Amino acid sequence: MPRKSAPIDDFDRAILRILQRDARTPQRTIGEAVNLSAAAVQRRIAAMEQAGVIAGNVALVDPAALGLTVTAVVEVFLRDERTASIDRAKALFRETAEVQQCYYTTGGTSFVLVIVTGDMRSYEELTRRLFSDHEWVASFRTLVALDRVKSGMEVVVR
Structure with a gap:
């Protein structure tokens, strides 16, 4: 809310x-x-x-320092936008540690995820668990990051 x-x-x-x-x-x-x-x-x-202006304090961790060398931005397309489908997807993405960020979006894409894994084999296994094994996921599209130019969640305060 x-x-x-x-x-x-x-x-x-x-x-x-x-x-x-x-x-x-x-x-x-x-x-x-x-x-x-x-x-x-x-x-x-x-x-x-x-x-609630300050939601928490966290340590920012460099994924590469932990061997997480693959960062993927993933568009997820659900078969339908029914509440049950959206809630299932939100719960799954929320509980998956590799999903670093998750946005429920408009404009044709249901969700945009930022995922980190150790290698492409791990990424493939994760996509099966998150997308292929669920009938409510129509498809997904992966963009693999070549370089992390800017990260973090700093909000512009004017």
Whole structure:
């Protein structure tokens, strides 16, 4: 369920820009950068977490460092757009670790996935499990990434 937009001001926006670059930045350092006390920064961060503006803090991992050398962007086309089919697909994609990102989309493509695997054989096995073994999947199209030019989930804060 979509949340209402939380009211944020210029201080909050400045704090968010810093946190998105490095969530471990000390509050004292953030305060110096935005002209607030560390205590004020802490209160604002807590308020944004409570409001859902800050959804969590994560460690960004380089897939190649873990031997995950194949990144694929996959368009998935369902046979129909009935609620049951969509819900089955969402559940399957959500529970599959190799699916790094999943978007339910419009415009003819049902889902767009970002998948990482160790090699093409692993990718082929995964496509059988995710797509070929399910009658509700009509087809899929794979785009294999040659290079990761930009990744991450930084949101433009204006």
